Amino acid sequence: MEDYITRFKSYLHQSGYSVGTQRMLPGCVRDFLAYAGCKAVIKVTPQIIGLFYEWLHVRPLKRKGGALSGMMIRHYVYALKVFFSWLEESGELLYNPMSGLRLGKVERGNREALSVAVVKELFSGARSVRERVMLHLFYSCGLRRSEAEQLNVRDVQVRHRLLYVRSGKGASRRVIPLTGKVAAELGVYLEQYRKASGVEQRAFMLNRVGKRMSGESYSRLLKALVKRESAWTGISPHYLRHSIATHLLQGGMPLEYVRDFLGHRHLEATQLYAKVAPGQLALL
Template identity: 75%
Template sequence: MERYVMQFRDYLQQSGYSIGTQRMLPACVRDFLEHGSFKSLQEITPLIIGIFYEWLHIRPSKRKGGGALSGMMIRHYVYALRVFFRWQEHSGRLSYNPMSGLRLGKSERISREALNEGVVQELFSAAGSYRERVMLHLFYSCGLRRSEAEQLNVRDVQVRHRLLYVRSGKGASRRVIR
């Protein structure tokens, strides 16, 4: 089964998925295949996937020291299995996608709250250098993700035109911030 995981990783790379996705999705598929210890992919049914999905809700997290998996992590597993089995079906290795038509319950989403003005002021006052304050202003006012900020280059900031180019955003998207 490990060869399927490695071939899946190669497929994700060739399809242009991000490096993080190339690591995460095969790891999720590997966990699924090891959990069921299958001899072939043809043995996998929607019922088996449903049982695995239920197990994810009680499975201890490796990072949280025994706490349950987050809803987001469970969604990652479901997405990984959807992409994996769709790829298996399109490549002719499976005649039936066991994920098609399978309705798994939606896990709860944690709503995010914006920082209040006092916390933002505290954050800016904690910045030790002028460089840190400028970076905070840039990231906060433009709503950049950490990964987007890490990828910024000097040429992406057009001060004269008051533009910021985010060339590698979430999902490999690009955008211009005015």
């Protein structure tokens, strides 16, 4: 079975999946294959996957007490979907055991989108150009953390008010239009911070030592900003992305447009943000 894992890792890398996804999905598949005990993937049936799914809900954590979170269980399901789709597309399976398989819905957390007022307060509380730009990348542009990490200077076209995502999830690409205000603030960062630093780096966002901002660095920068505003806790880059998606839908933007803005492949993923109360669009 390790041969499958090795080739699956290679497929994820060649397809442009993020580094984190390349690490996580093979581990989930390895756990499934160990549970299934099948010597050949052709023997995997929908029934085996269903039993594995039920087992995930009661499986104890390896390093501490408790069970898997709903998010982690969804990661396992996603890993199996990608894995078996790859085997089917490569001709190793005539039938995808995930096709038509209905698994019970995993409860999601009660996290709601930030209100427009809270988002505006976050922007007001930013003390540096870097903090405001960071908020714009995740909220105003709706980037994933991995997309912000891989963003280069050439991807931000201030004059044309466009931001190019060249390495989105699943190797997808998209173009994000910028409002005049957002383009102006990204331009200020380029002029006053990037050029003034004198650092020759392709990366758009740099850390304090002039290196490309990592995903962890983005999270720490946001955490420091949020910590100063004691009214909120637990706000992550993805939380900001979730919020702008919700606000766009509340503002009347068609679901298909929001899907393209976020870089989702399927409307079902975007519809998760559609179950919100009416509100207004934040024009930041």
